[in-house]
Amino acid sequence: MRIPIIAAILLALxxxxxxxxxxxxxxxxxxxxxxxxxxxxxxxxxxxCGLRGENFTLSxxxxxxxxxxxxxxxxxxxxxxxxxxxxFSRLRQYKLxxxxxxxxxxxxxxxxxVKTEYVETMPYYEPDVMPxxxxxxxxxxxxxxxDESVVGFESGDLVFLSTKSDSVQTLTAKGxxxxxxx
Amino acid sequence: xxxxxGPAMMLVIAGGYLVYHLSSKEDAPSRDFTELEFAGADYxxxxxxxxxxxxxxxxxxxxxxxxxWSSPREGAWTLALxxxxxxxxxxxxxxxxxxxxxxxxxxxxxxxxxxxxLPTDLKTNVDALLESPRALRSTPxxxxxxxxxxxxxxxxxxx
Numbered sequence: 511m512r513i514p515i516i517a518a519i520l521l522a523l524x525x526x527x528x529x530x531x532x533x534x535x536x537x538x539x540x541x542x543x544x545x546x547x548x549x550x551x552x553x554x555x556x557x558x559c560g561l562r563g564e565n566f567t568l569s570x571x572x573x574x575x576x577x578x579x580x581x582x583x584x585x586x587x588x589x590x591x592x593x594x595x596x597x598f599s600r601l602r603q604y605k606l607x608x609x610x611x612x613x614x615x616x617x618x619x620x621x622x623x624v625k626t627e628y629v630e631t632m633p634y635y636e637p638d639v640m641p642x643x644x645x646x647x648x649x650x651x652x653x654x655x656x657d658e659s660v661v662g663f664e665s666g667d668l669v670f671l672s673t674k675s676d677s678v679q680t681l682t683a684k685g686x687x688x689x690x691x692x
Numbered sequence: 693x694x695x696x697x698g699p700a701m702m703l704v705i706a707g708g709y710l711v712y713h714l715s716s717k718e719d720a721p722s723r724d725f726t727e728l729e730f731a732g733a734d735y736x737x738x739x740x741x742x743x744x745x746x747x748x749x750x751x752x753x754x755x756x757x758x759x760x761w762s763s764p765r766e767g768a769w770t771l772a773l774x775x776x777x778x779x780x781x782x783x784x785x786x787x788x789x790x791x792x793x794x795x796x797x798x799x800x801x802x803x804x805x806x807x808x809x810l811p812t813d814l815k816t817n818v819d820a821l822l823e824s825p826r827a828l829r830s831t832p833x834x835x836x837x838x839x840x841x842x843x844x845x846x847x848x849x850x851x
Contacts, residue, residue: 572782579781586785589758590774597756637778679782 532663533619539661542668543611543624551606555595562588563662563669572677575634575651602644603689605631621662621671628655631689634681649681650689720761721769721792728799729833732844733818737800740818741836741843742825744792744799750824757786767794768802786810790817819845 542561549557566588573581586594609627616622634651635641659673726745731737740747748771752759757775764770770791776783786807793802801821804812811817822845824830832848835841841848 570783574780574782576780579779582779582782582784584776584783584785586776587774589760590776593756593758594776635778637780677782 532666534615534622534662534668535619536613536615536622538668539613539615539622539624540611542661543608543626546670547606547608550598551604553598553601553604555592555599558595558598559588559592561669562591563664563671564588566591566670567672569672569674570677571675573679575679575681600644601632602691603633604692605689621660624657624659624661626657626659628657629653630655631687644691648684650684650687651679651681653677653679718760719763721763725769725792725794725799728794728797729835730821731795731798731800731818732822733801733815734844737795737798738844739798739833739835740822741832741841741846741848742822742830743833746825746830746832747821750828750830751821757788764791768792790821 546558546561549561568586568591569583570586571581571583607629609629610625611627612625614623614625630653631650632653633644633647634649635647641647655675655677657673657675660671661668662671663669664671723745726748727743729739730742730744730747732740755773755775757773760772762770762772768791770789773786773788773790775786777786778784787805788807788810789803789805790801791803792799801814801818804814804817806812811820826845831837832841832843832846836843836846836848839848839850
């Protein structure tokens with residue numbers, strides 16, 4: 511009677527270790543990126559953040575709509591990334607479309623490099639204007655992004671370890687696009 | 693022996709939790725440090741009448757930045773603030789590092805590092821840090837709670 515209980519305890523204790531030994535398959539990565547995209551569409555920061563590793567970094571290269579300004583280049587750690595994800599929830603209209611995805615598994619199958627292309631559409635709030643309502647904007651911003659991410663296991667779960675992001679922003683008149691509130 | 697197995701297991705779990713809790717806790721200065729009076733930017737380092745914790749808490753109301761503490765040396769703490777702001781050229785990162793140093797009964801701003809175009813001189817930063825507690829009429833330190841008490845940029849209101 512006692513042996514099955516001890517075996518169950520040992521199995522439970524070993525479970526996290528077996529997670530570390532898992533090898534990665536293309537299907538795992540596809541499902542993971544789908545999950546991450548869904549979290550982004552919901553704009554739910556805890557879920558977005560939970561899919562990033564403890565030492566996650568995001569390198570951003572962002573060309574704003576005004577080409578006379580050079581692109582913004584900076585790096586965010588996980589803490590700052592999660593704080594920004596929180597601001598994301600203020601948006602009431604948002605569309606994320608994934609245009610392509612290319613997965614390259616590492617030889618040891620512990621990590622994978624994922625190259626994705628996205629188009630995001632959301633309201634453009636001018637930097638120095640405080641919107642009174644979510645509808646208080648005159649243009650949409652369309653952000654085309656090419657991401658290169660490394661995904662891998664951390665404590666048994668698949669997470670983004672790092673992302674390099676190249677984005678270009680364009681603006682279009684509010685009347686040109688209709689996006690539902692969600 | 694079997695009677696001790698349960699408590700022993702609980703002890704191991706509690707010990708593990710304690711080790712995890714202590715090792716994962718972020719660094720931060722003690723209350724003894726943050727309750728010291730923040731010094732003004734004048735030559736005499738006149739006390740500002742506000743504790744460092746009051747200065748930090750009131751400034752937090754106006755900031756979206758992430759905060760992390762580190763101690764560069766004994767008696768000194770560095771507060772790193774990072775935030776992203778929307779500019780005309782897209783999002784931009786703003787980083788600031790304030791190093792505070794204990795000096796007697798006061799804590800002084802010892803140095804400031806900041807992103808381009810942000811001020812790093814001590815007087816400008818001390819004055820900026822003191823704007824929030826003054827605007828919010830925060831509670832001053834005990835010595836400044838008496839009628840007519842004065843401090844750096846501070847005069848206690850007459851009752």
